[in-house]
Amino acid sequence: MSATEADGALAGLHVLVTRPAHQAEPLCAALTAEGALPVRFPVLEILDPVDSGPLLAVIDRLDEYDIAVFVxxxxxxxAMNLIMARRTLPPTLQFAAVGRVSAKELRRFIGRDADIFPPRKFDSEALLEQPALQQVAGKRIIIFRGGGGREHLGNVLKERGAQVDYAEAxxxxxxxxxxxVLLRAWARGEVDIIAVTSGEGLRNLFDMVGKLGQHWLRKTPLVVVHERMAQLAEELGFKEPPVVAAEASDAAIVEAIRQWHKKRT
Structure with missing residues (x-):
């Protein structure tokens, strides 16, 4: 362990990182910089749609839409990798992002800030509060999302009079x-807190570890990124209420862990 790791605010703390393998390194690096010891255990993997035809069809007629929402x-x-490879961006299309990280990724592709994104809370409810999404009657809106995503955003926009389509990216x-490997780490006392960033990820983790692992899991502190996940953790039988980070960014997760660790030491 380096001197920086030994002196960090999270020195020696074992944090189970459950992000998909291709997205875990920035969080692991941020934890390591604080002296923590990340334990990588992906509970989700991000795959292409089984059939990309419907997604490509939406991209080809992107000019028909007024607003594109990325969840x-x-x-x-x-979606943007396919769009940029396939066509130019419609000049009148407005871009909306649910969260800060999504907005940051959009900026990388379109070279500017998203037109619509919440400045503070980062969920569908916060996006729906934005002025640009209040008067949408007659607007055509495409929502790019993962398969089986929540319907709340689209349902509310439809109630406001918008025509809403989904594209599973x-x-x-x-x-x-x-x-x-994870069970042995638990047995050695080398899982102090678990970071999970989606309800599906939490369910996967619960199922993946089996009966024995669930015994350890329910006793291990949890940091999540939304109150809905805290409710799910309660349903799954976690002993302690989870720590809820301000948002799903790496910085917010690390800060939530830092505050939790500070209270218990």
Missing amino acids: SPNAVVK YRRGRPRADVD
Whole structure:
């Protein structure tokens, strides 16, 4: 361990990082910079749609839409890579992002800030509060999302009079994992807190670890990124209420863990 790691605010703390493998490194690096010891255990993998035909068809007629909404960073990356490879961006299309990380990814592709995104809370409810989405009667809106995503955003926009279509830019799968490695880490006391960033990820983790692992899991502190996930954790039988980070960004997760660790030491 380096001197920086030894002196960090999270020195020696074992944090189970459950982000998909291709997205875990920035969070692991941020934790390591604070002295924590990340334990990588992906509970989701991001896959292409089984049939990309409907997504490509939407991209080809993107000029028909007034607003394109991206519900996650994965939706941005998967959809925008295809859009940029296939066509030019419609000049009148407005871009909306649910969260700060999604907005940051959009900026990378379009070279400017998204037209619509919440300045503080980062969920569908906060996006729906934005002035640009209040008077949408007659507007055509395309929502880029993962397979089986929440319907709330689209339903509310339809209630406001918009014509809403969905485009599934990716699907989520459950990766194969060596659960024995995680069980041994628990037995050695090397899982102090778990960071999970979606309800589906939490359910996957619960199922992946099996009966024995669930015994350890329910006793392990949890940091999540939305109150809905805290409710799910309660339903799954977690002993302690989860720590809820301000948003799903790496910085917010690290800060939530830092505050939790400070209170218990």
